[in-house]
Amino acid sequence: MWLRPLRPEDRTMIQQAHDGADPTDLENRFFNASFSMTEERLDYLTVLDFVERLAIVCETADGYPIGLARYGLRDDGNVEIAVVVQPEWRSRGVASLVLQDVVDAAVDNGHTTVVGECLATNLGACALMARLGFTQTAASDGVVAFSKTFDTEC
Numbered sequence: 356m357w358l359r360p361l362r363p364e365d366r367t368m369i370q371q372a373h374d375g376a377d378p379t380d381l382e383n384r385f386f387n388a389s390f391s392m393t394e395e396r397l398d399y400l401t402v403l404d405f406v407e408r409l410a411i412v413c414e415t416a417d418g419y420p421i422g423l424a425r426y427g428l429r430d431d432g433n434v435e436i437a438v439v440v441q442p443e444w445r446s447r448g449v450a451s452l453v454l455q456d457v458v459d460a461a462v463d464n465g466h467t468t469v470v471g472e473c474l475a476t477n478l479g480a481c482a483l484m485a486r487l488g489f490t491q492t493a494a495s496d497g498v499v500a501f502s503k504t505f506d507t508e509c
């Protein structure tokens with residue numbers, strides 16, 4: 356498997372992945388089991404400047420996308436990460452690999468605080484964040500917040 360930047364041409368892939376997604380996965384990823392994909396959301400998810408918003412795809416050697424992680428700059432100046440892996444490719448380290456690459460890119464781009472949110476019921480994602488060195492900062496309304504701060508001057 357290998358990693359590459361997400362491109363605007365991946366629009367159809369994102370749409371198809373959304374169309375085939377299990378409601379539980381939509382709820383875990385978007386906190387909304389009936390999250391619908393609009394043209395505006397596809398624009399937001401695929402047209403990236405790779406400084407304030409960036410996404411990395413994990414593909415098999417024959418070009419099949421199996422995982423995707425991204426970050427986006429929030430109004431508070433922190434970047435927020437998110438990740439999703441195709442169900443048949445889970446528990447093999449794909450999320451750990453692609454999410455760490457996104458965190459590294461965020462730090463390389465000068466972002467000092469990386470944050471993430473998971474549903475409290477999403478134990479796998481919460482464990483993943485802890486494994487990547489994130490600290491739990493808050494928990495309310497069934498959502499757990501994680502954060503990791505980097506010294507970009509080192």
Ligand SMILES: CC(C)(COP(=O)(O)OP(=O)(O)OC[C@H]1O[C@@H](n2cnc3c(N)ncnc32)[C@H](O)[C@@H]1OP(=O)(O)O)[C@@H](O)C(=O)NCCC(=O)NCCS
Nearest residue numbers: 380383384437438439440445446447448449450451480482
């Ligand atoms: C949460 C999610 C991203 C995890 O993806 P994943 O690829 O299975 O994650 P990883 O493989 O990196 O880690 C999961 C497990 O695999 C194990 N693992 C890591 N590397 C491994 C490897 N090389 N070989 C075998 N297992 C490995 C980890 O120890 C971990 O174990 P755990 O099940 O006890 O936690 C995935 O379940 C998903 O897409 N869920 C829906 C969307 C979502 O919840 N996103 C998070 C909120 S944005």
